[in-house]
Amino acid sequence: MSILLLVDGLSASPSTVIGFGATTMMLLFATYYLSLRSRTTTGGGTSALPSSSPTSSAASSAKSSRRKTDEDDGIIEEIDSTKYPGGRLTVYYGSQTGTAQMFAKQIAREAESRGFLCDRVVDLQDVVDNDDVEAVERSRIRRRRLRRRNGDDDDDDDDDDAGRWDDDAALVRATLADPSRLDPDPDGNGGTTGGGGRSRAIFLMATYGEGEPTDNAQQFVEIMKRKSGIYNIYKVGTTTADDDDEIVPDPDGNGKTTTSAPPLPPSSRMDSDADVLGQTYRDVRTRYESDDGPELFLHDVDYATFGLGNRQYEHYNNMGRFVDASLSRCGARRVAALGLGDDDDDLEGDFENWKDGILWPALVARYVGGGGGARSTTTTTTTTAAAAMMASSSAASSLPPCPYSVEYMKSMPDDDGTSARAAAEMIQTSSRHYCQAVDCTVTSRRELRDPSDPGSTVHIEIDVSRRMDVMGYHTADNLGVLPRNETRAVEAVARALDFDLDRIFRLVPNDGNDGAVGGNSSAGVVAHSLPFPTPCTVRECLERYCDLAGSPRRSDLKQLASYAVDELDRRALLRMSSKEGKAEYKEKIVEAHVGIADIVTRLCPSISCPLEHFIMVCPRLQPRYYTISSSSTVHPTTVHITLAVLETERKNKDGDVAVFRGLCSGYLADLRSGDAVRAFVRESAFRLPREVERPVIMFGPGTGIAPMRAILQERSEMRRTMEPRQRERIGASILYFGCKNRSMDYIYRDELEAFLDEGTLTELHLAFSREKAEKVYVQHLLAGKAEETWRLIRDEKASIFVCGAVRMGADVGSTLQDIISQHDVRLFTDFVMQIDFSPPRERRSLPAMFGPDTGIAPMRAILRERLEIRRMMELRQRERIGASILYIGCKNQSLDYIYRKELEAFLEEETSTKIVRIIVHFDFASYSRQTPTVVASHSSVG
Numbered sequence: 001m002s003i004l005l006l007v008d009g010l011s012a013s014p015s016t017v018i019g020f021g022a023t024t025m026m027l028l029f030a031t032y033y034l035s036l037r038s039r040t041t042t043g044g045g046t047s048a049l050p051s052s053s054p055t056s057s058a059a060s061s062a063k064s065s066r067r068k069t070d071e072d073d074g075i076i077e078e079i080d081s082t083k084y085p086g087g088r089l090t091v092y093y094g095s096q097t098g099t100a101q102m103f104a105k106q107i108a109r110e111a112e113s114r115g116f117l118c119d120r121v122v123d124l125q126d127v128v129d130n131d132d133v134e135a136v137e138r139s140r141i142r143r144r145r146l147r148r149r150n151g152d153d154d155d156d157d158d159d160d161d162a163g164r165w166d167d168d169a170a171l172v173r174a175t176l177a178d179p180s181r182l183d184p185d186p187d188g189n190g191g192t193t194g195g196g197g198r199s200r201a202i203f204l205m206a207t208y209g210e211g212e213p214t215d216n217a218q219q220f221v222e223i224m225k226r227k228s229g230i231y232n233i234y235k236v237g238t239t240t241a242d243d244d245d246e247i248v249p250d251p252d253g254n255g256k257t258t259t260s261a262p263p264l265p266p267s268s269r270m271d272s273d274a275d276v277l278g279q280t281y282r283d284v285r286t287r288y289e290s291d292d293g294p295e296l297f298l299h300d301v302d303y304a305t306f307g308l309g310n311r312q313y314e315h316y317n318n319m320g321r322f323v324d325a326s327l328s329r330c331g332a333r334r335v336a337a338l339g340l341g342d343d344d345d346d347l348e349g350d351f352e353n354w355k356d357g358i359l360w361p362a363l364v365a366r367y368v369g370g371g372g373g374a375r376s377t378t379t380t381t382t383t384t385a386a387a388a389m390m391a392s393s394s395a396a397s398s399l400p401p402c403p404y405s406v407e408y409m410k411s412m413p414d415d416d417g418t419s420a421r422a423a424a425e426m427i428q429t430s431s432r433h434y435c436q437a438v439d440c441t442v443t444s445r446r447e448l449r450d451p452s453d454p455g456s457t458v459h460i461e462i463d464v465s466r467r468m469d470v471m472g473y474h475t476a477d478n479l480g481v482l483p484r485n486e487t488r489a490v491e492a493v494a495r496a497l498d499f500d501l502d503r504i505f506r507l508v509p510n511d512g513n514d515g516a517v518g519g520n521s522s523a524g525v526v527a528h529s530l531p532f533p534t535p536c537t538v539r540e541c542l543e544r545y546c547d548l549a550g551s552p553r554r555s556d557l558k559q560l561a562s563y564a565v566d567e568l569d570r571r572a573l574l575r576m577s578s579k580e581g582k583a584e585y586k587e588k589i590v591e592a593h594v595g596i597a598d599i600v601t602r603l604c605p606s607i608s609c610p611l612e613h614f615i616m617v618c619p620r621l622q623p624r625y626y627t628i629s630s631s632s633t634v635h636p637t638t639v640h641i642t643l644a645v646l647e648t649e650r651k652n653k654d655g656d657v658a659v660f661r662g663l664c665s666g667y668l669a670d671l672r673s674g675d676a677v678r679a680f681v682r683e684s685a686f687r688l689p690r691e692v693e694r695p696v697i698m699f700g701p702g703t704g705i706a707p708m709r710a711i712l713q714e715r716s717e718m719r720r721t722m723e724p725r726q727r728e729r730i731g732a733s734i735l736y737f738g739c740k741n742r743s744m745d746y747i748y749r750d751e752l753e754a755f756l757d758e759g760t761l762t763e764l765h766l767a768f769s770r771e772k773a774e775k776v777y778v779q780h781l782l783a784g785k786a787e788e789t790w791r792l793i794r795d796e797k798a799s800i801f802v803c804g805a806v807r808m809g810a811d812v813g814s815t816l817q818d819i820i821s822q823h824d825v826r827l828f829t830d831f832v833m834q835i836d837f838s839p840p841r842e843r844r845s846l847p848a849m850f851g852p853d854t855g856i857a858p859m860r861a862i863l864r865e866r867l868e869i870r871r872m873m874e875l876r877q878r879e880r881i882g883a884s885i886l887y888i889g890c891k892n893q894s895l896d897y898i899y900r901k902e903l904e905a906f907l908e909e910e911t912s913t914k915i916v917r918i919i920v921h922f923d924f925a926s927y928s929r930q931t932p933t934v935v936a937s938h939s940s941v942g
């Protein structure tokens with residue numbers, strides 16, 4: 001992913017654009033991802049819960065009678081309250097690669113055993129794609145009646161608009177507060193006092209890009225930004241399950257946690273400024289108080305949120321936090337503390353802990369009551385391996401439900417594009433790239449490293465001229481590549497499961513309702529339930545759409561277990577899928593790079609399942625993103641990419657070591673001229689500044705060079721086409737490149753030297769990490785150029801681009817912080833506020849601040865900002881904030897120790913959380929001529 005930040009200076013108003021580019025990543029993330037600026041929606045997807053699933057069977061057993069509640073309200077579908085004492089739940093997900101969607105379905109599957117009917121799992125795209133005009137209109141006018149019922153509406157009021165929700169509110173309400181799914185409302189007050197008339201929503205929100213929403217949540221998030229007033233999604237913090245005092249540890253002594261009676265009415269939340277900061281918060285408060293009064297548009301929605309994220313990313317779990325905070329701001333009632341899962345550690349474990357320890361106990365306590373009745377939380381949350389095994393073996397006799405069927409066909413239908421479009425309409429949002437990608441031809445491929453280097457970096461050129469309609473690109477955009485599984489793996493899986501690779505099939509949603517669970521068109525929920533486009537051959541399905549090589553998640557193993565005929569295989573899979581089997585799973589699956597192909601062919605050969613079930617259980621093969629390394633001005637019809645071939649060691653069963661090759665980089669590296677590659681273009685935020693005068697400072701070691709090469713090509717072309725006198729205007733282009741050593745992996749050396757010779761590249765700084773005893777990296781070279789860099793930032797508004805490994809980005813970022821802070825503390829504050837380059841888990845300290853007398857002013861501002869940052873972080877995250885050390889001075893304590901109370905409060909705030917981050921030294925002697933000795937010396941160290 002790439003981020004683009006604008007750091008506006010204050011007095012000197014320098015403005016620095018910093019872009020982090022996407023390319024083949026050397027570290028944990030094989031690729032970065034760039035968010036879409038323009039939306040090309042193929043629609044969202046309401047996941048079908050299978051017809052025979054507990055939830056959908058529940059749906060069918062729900063009473064079919066419908067009760068009218070109001071002439072305009074539409075209908076409430078009654079449900080069997082003895083079976084579902086907790087009422088209805090709807091689960092919403094924002095998911096890019098399917099994990100949040102999978103978790104959403106897991107909640108839906110478990111709902112019945114907890115006393116809830118959860119017959120709908122909704123793709124967030126479907127909330128905004130709701131084209132049921134009547135339902136939206138119903139939800140729009142409902143507000144007026146609520147006002148009347150509550151006695152707030154003046155009947156003589158001619159202003160009809162006062163009684164209508166605006167477009168955004170009506171659209172979201174049409175699904176989230178769908179009248180047909182509200183609790184019965186005996187009080188007749190529309191859920192405003194917390195009795196009936198409310199709906200319940202659980203949100204599973206993954207974060208992508210740099211703290212951004214997944215594709216399918218983008219429009220929903222835009223609406224929630226507007227409605228909540230939280231425009232800056234990076235300034236959100238909220239109470240999480242980690243630091244929530246609602247959570248009562250282990251009340252039953254059974255090792256589980258639960259939540260006490262749940263929270264706050266909307267009004268009291270408005271008094272807390274913990275989750276939205278500064279100006280933004282004030283705006284929100286003013287707006288609500290003046291315009292909307294108490295009628296926040298989600299006042300009758302109860303919700304809980306789980307965020308899926310990865311701590312390696314700067315904006316950890318930003319979307320979980322944002323959705324949680326914005327729903328609350330819009331009047332919804334949080335009924336369970338926010339849960340956050342870390343994909344860098346144990347995402348599934350975090351989810352299970354939240355689901356079993358926080359979510360279900362809170363929901364059961366609130367809606368089912370009486371200790372959960374027959375569906376007591378304690379019994380259902382003890383998901384031991386044994387319990388899971390029992391559950392599975394009893395289910396083993398029949399196949400688990402499947403949301404679609406395979407229909408074999410004699411031949412591929414003739415296609416004028418209509419059926420492809422129709423197929424695209426049926427595809428889940430998270431699989432949209434399958435429909436966007438087109439086959440393009442590789443025209444050139446060369447190795448960039450010296451043969452003496454054991455590693456490999458490959459340059460590939462792809463002809464896109466025949467598909468310029470979809471493959472037109474901008475310099476430094478991203479290329480999404482759909483890899484293919486190795487033929488060997490495809491054929492082995494087909495043999496093991498008895499699939500005929502040449503057969504043609506199409507997928508058909510079950511239920512005859514296009515997959516929308518409950519199939520209620522009055523809800524306006526669009527159904528896009530299929531996982532990839534068909535018809536296709538079984539070979540294409542296994543090659544292109546099923547991830548045969550990647551490590552399955554624990555929950556995938558659990559699903560696979562249902563198909564294992566041999567008891568030993570089933571037990572092994574269930575063991576590794578259980579919480580207790582985490583270590584074994586890590587060792588035997590993740591670290592050994594075991595994929596589903598290995599499982600069905602070698603490890604658990606008794607697995608047997610029909611094609612549609614395999615498609616359901618197997619994770620989707622995801623695209624990999626590479627920053628395009630060519631300029632679109634110079635090469636409009638060719639896309640260049642630069643990729644390092646990922647190779648790691650893999651232990652086999654006997655402990656022997658084999659080399660494991662990354663699926664996509666290995667696939668691309670093996671391509672030859674004339675081969676086809678299936679790809680699509682994705683817009684990036686990595687853009688050259690429009691003003692040619694502005695210098696660009698680029699950091700692109702290793703394959704991080706990719707976008708820098710494109711930028712240099714662009715600047716070179718610009719120079720070539722300009723009048724000689726005009727060329728003088730072009731700002732400096734400075735590149736920091738690094739690799740192991742000059743002779744092995746100094747890639748694109750000829751090109752870089754040519755750019756230098758022609759004057760396009762003004763400075764080239766090379767860091768060879770293995771040429772000398774001491775390792776040299778690009779950040780070290782940057783530190784040696786501190787003054788010059790500062791001058792370029794301050795005087796010439798340099799743009800800074802960084803692309804490459806996460807760790808390198810963090811190191812360059814902190815070196816830049818240091819450079820800026822030495823010169824302009826205010827600019828530094830903005831810089832720190834907007835981006836914290838610190839690598840996770842590493843504490844960084846602010847440089848000591850010296851602010852005697854009125855020099856305290858900027859330091860006070862910095863401390864206030866830091867405090868806000870601290871407050872909006874969850875507890876564990878706070879660890880990352882380094883010490884703040886302040887030196888101040890004045891004549892003496894009683895006379896002119898200004899802001900004393902405030903400074904002491906800063907200290908207090910820190911110590912009260914047992915983590916001291918602010919250390920204040922009072923050294924009056926240094927600054928006061930009147931008191932030659934130290935009057936007070938005070939430090940607080942935690």
Ligand SMILES: Cc1cc2nc3c(=O)[nH]c(=O)nc-3n(C[C@H](O)[C@H](O)[C@H](O)COP(=O)(O)O)c2cc1C
Pocket residue numbers: 001029031032033094095096097098099100101206207208209210211212214308309310311313314315316317318343347
């Ligand atoms: C390219 C990319 C960018 C990501 N950006 C972030 C991020 O900014 N913050 C974060 O907490 N997690 C980030 N993640 C981690 C995902 O949110 C996490 O892996 C999640 O489980 C994915 O869920 P999904 O499969 O439902 O899409 C990113 C993952 C990828 C692959």
